[in-house]
Amino acid sequence: AQKITQTQPGMFVQEKEAVTLDCTYDTSDPSYGLFWYKQPSSGEMIFLIYQGSYDQQNATEGRYSLNFQKARKSANLVISASQLGDSAMYFCAMSLGGYQKVTFGTGTKLQVIP
Amino acid sequence: AAGVIQSPRHLIKEKRETATLKCYPIPRHDTVYWYQQGPGQDPQFLISFYEKMQSDKGSIPDRFSAQQFSDYHSELNMSSLELGDSALYFCASTYSTGTSAGNTIYFGEGSWLTVV
Numbered sequence: 001a002q003k004i005t006q007t008q009p010g011m012f013v014q015e016k017e018a019v020t021l022d023c024t025y026d027t028s029d030p031s032y033g034l035f036w037y038k039q040p041s042s043g044e045m046i047f048l049i050y051q052g053s054y055d056q057q058n059a060t061e062g063r064y065s066l067n068f069q070k071a072r073k074s075a076n077l078v079i080s081a082s083q084l085g086d087s088a089m090y091f092c093a094m095s096l097g098g099y100q101k102v103t104f105g106t107g108t109k110l111q112v113i114p
Numbered sequence: 115a116a117g118v119i120q121s122p123r124h125l126i127k128e129k130r131e132t133a134t135l136k137c138y139p140i141p142r143h144d145t146v147y148w149y150q151q152g153p154g155q156d157p158q159f160l161i162s163f164y165e166k167m168q169s170d171k172g173s174i175p176d177r178f179s180a181q182q183f184s185d186y187h188s189e190l191n192m193s194s195l196e197l198g199d200s201a202l203y204f205c206a207s208t209y210s211t212g213t214s215a216g217n218t219i220y221f222g223e224g225s226w227l228t229v230v
Contacts, residue, residue: 033217043202045157045221091156095219099145099164099210101172102219104156 002027002094004105012111013082020067021077021108023092033095034075035102036066040088048090051075082112116140118222120205126228127195135190135225139207145169146188147219148180149204157204163188164210175199195229202226 003026013019025034036048051059051066059066067076079086092105119138127133139146145164149157159172163182174180177195182188192199203226208219 035219037221043226044223045204045206047218047220050218095217097210097217099162099169099208101147101159101162101170102206103159106156 002029002032002096002103004092004094004103006092006105006108008108009106010109010111012113013079013086015084015112015114016081018078018080019082019110021079021090021092021110023075023077023105025073025075025092025094027094027096029096031097033097034066034068035093035095036064036075036077037091037093037104038086038088039091039107045091049077079110084112084114086110087112118205118207118220120203120222120225122225123223124226124228126230128230129195129197131195131229132191132193133195133227134192135203135205135227137188137190137205137207137222139186139188139205140220143186143207143209143220145208145210146182146186147204147206147208148174148188148190149206149221151202151204151224153201160190192227197229200227200229 005024032053034051038046049061065078093102095102147162148160151157160174162170166182180190202224206221
């Protein structure tokens with residue numbers, strides 16, 4: 001069984017600063033995918049970034065990058081140049097691939113301060 | 115680009131009533147998932163379908179059932195509704211055939227169910 005751990009229930013960041021949201025995972029399966037989703041107060045679950053277990057390079061999508069450290073089983077999300085619109089709940093998640101379900105962490109609530 | 119479409123976006127039902135949620139996956143996606151997210155909780159997996167067959171089952175109550183149709187849309191049927199069923203229900207989809215190390219899974223905007 002896979003498990004995702006997010007140890008930061010809430011975080012504050014100053015506007016225009018960078019912030020790192022922590023995520024560790026546990027699985028014995030060599031094939032897996034790691035995801036980050038953003039959930040604003042309106043409720044929708046927005047896909048941000050994906051990292052496959054066999055990917056050699058860290059994933060990047062605009063201001064989002066995933067710091068993938070396979071040996072440490074961590075997949076931290078880095079948001080550069082934070083904006084007020086980044087205030088939301090952020091979920092780290094994992095899937096074992098194919099049609100396997102996504103398992104979520106407990107989330108980190110990020111608040112961007114002007 | 116087309117996204118996962120869920121309907122209705124909001125519904126209010128009374129206890130013991132029945133509700134049906136619909137999900138239209140992204141075109142060419144072959145896998146659909148249903149999740150339930152209670153207030154302040156992370157999404158909990160309910161059930162999934164791959165190529166119209168049930169592929170996995172999570173903590174779905176016996177009062178709930180779901181299916182995926184020939185056009186790949188899916189419906190979640192909830193009967194004998196209880197106050198505790200009030201939650202945000204997500205449908206998600208992906209194309210999983212032939213993939214191994216994960217594949218991007220996209221979520222719909224969710225359906226808010228309130229049971230009164």
